[in-house]
Amino acid sequence: MRVSKMLLPSALALFAAALLAVPSRAQSDEPGCRPEMAGLMLPIQRANLTHPVNLAKGEARLTFVGHATFLIETPGGIKAATDYNDYVRPPETPDIATMNKAHSTHNSRNPDPAIKQVLPGWDPTGAGAAKHEITLGDLRVRNVPTNIRSYSGSTDFDGNSMFVFEIGDLCIAHLGHLHHPLEPGHLRALGRVDVVLFPVDGSYTLDQEGMVEVLKSLQAKVMIPMHFFGGSSLNRFLARSQDLWPVERRATSTITIAKSALPARPTIIVLPGN
Incomplete structure (x- = not known):
C-alpha cells in the first residue's frame, strides 16, 4: 500500500490535534446491543476458506481474511465482509460488504455485483454522515460515524464508520480505520460490545x-487485533497491554463465538493474518 504524505510522522501530531479539538457528529441516540436483544490495482488475494456454515443458534463464525477484512457468518447462512476492497477478499461473495474510505485497501471500486448490500462508511454525496441500519436474515448491521484525516491535511468529518454486527444477542463491533479516541456519544451509539475488531498499527x-x-472503554470480552502489517506492531501492542488482558494466540484464522461461551474476563485473541 502506498503511503500518503499526510500520514508521515511529521504530520500526524497536527492531524491528531485537529481531530481531538472537534467532536465527531456520531448519532448518540442509536439503539445499542442490549442484553435483552436476541489507486494502483493489485491482483485480488482470497483467503483459503472451505468450511460450511454449520453454526448453532446464537453462534457466529469470524475469519480474519487479512488487513482489516473479516468474514462474519451467521447460523442462517448470511455472510458479511468488513472493509471490503479490491486487494484482499474472502473466497465467497458476501451478502453484505462494509467499506471505509481512508485508503483503497479499505474499499472497492469494483464490488462484486452479486453483493446484496454494499454499505460505505461515508456519504458519497458529501451531504453528511452515512446512516445504515439494515437487517438481512439473522444479521443486523448498523454504523457509527467517525472522523478521519483527509488527504488535504484537514479533518474529514464523518468520513469513516465503525460497523456493528448483531447476530442474536451477540454484538460484534469493527472499528474500521479509526483515527481518534472515542467520545461518550460514540460509546452510547455502539452500545454493548461483546467482540471488538480493532487496528493496532499505531500510525496510520x-x-x-x-x-x-478505547478498549478499556468498550470492555468487550473478546478483542481481536487487525491492521498490524506483520508482527512488529502487533508485538508492540501486546507488550503495551500485557498487564491488562490475557492473550490467546490461535493457529487458524477462524474462530466460532457465542454469547454464552465468551471468556469470563476480557481477552485478546490473535488470529493469523496481517
Whole structure:
C-alpha cells in the first residue's frame, strides 16, 4: 500500500490535534446491543476458506481474511465482509460488504455485483454522515460515524464508520480505520460490545496508547487485533497491554463465538493474518 504524505510522522501530531479539538457528529441516540436483544490495482488475494456454515443458534463464525477484512457468518447462512476492497477478499461473495474510505485497501471500486448490500462508511454525496441500519436474515448491521484525516491535511468529518454486527444477542463491533479516541456519544451509539475488531498499527490509525484506552472503554470480552502489517506492531501492542488482558494466540484464522461461551474476563485473541 502506498503511503500518503499526510500520514508521515511529521504530520500526524497536527492531524491528531485537529481531530481531538472537534467532536465527531456520531448519532448518540442509536439503539445499542442490549442484553435483552436476541489507486494502483493489485491482483485480488482470497483467503483459503472451505468450511460450511454449520453454526448453532446464537453462534457466529469470524475469519480474519487479512488487513482489516473479516468474514462474519451467521447460523442462517448470511455472510458479511468488513472493509471490503479490491486487494484482499474472502473466497465467497458476501451478502453484505462494509467499506471505509481512508485508503483503497479499505474499499472497492469494483464490488462484486452479486453483493446484496454494499454499505460505505461515508456519504458519497458529501451531504453528511452515512446512516445504515439494515437487517438481512439473522444479521443486523448498523454504523457509527467517525472522523478521519483527509488527504488535504484537514479533518474529514464523518468520513469513516465503525460497523456493528448483531447476530442474536451477540454484538460484534469493527472499528474500521479509526483515527481518534472515542467520545461518550460514540460509546452510547455502539452500545454493548461483546467482540471488538480493532487496528493496532499505531500510525496510520489511532496510536497504540489511544487504542488501549478505547478498549478499556468498550470492555468487550473478546478483542481481536487487525491492521498490524506483520508482527512488529502487533508485538508492540501486546507488550503495551500485557498487564491488562490475557492473550490467546490461535493457529487458524477462524474462530466460532457465542454469547454464552465468551471468556469470563476480557481477552485478546490473535488470529493469523496481517
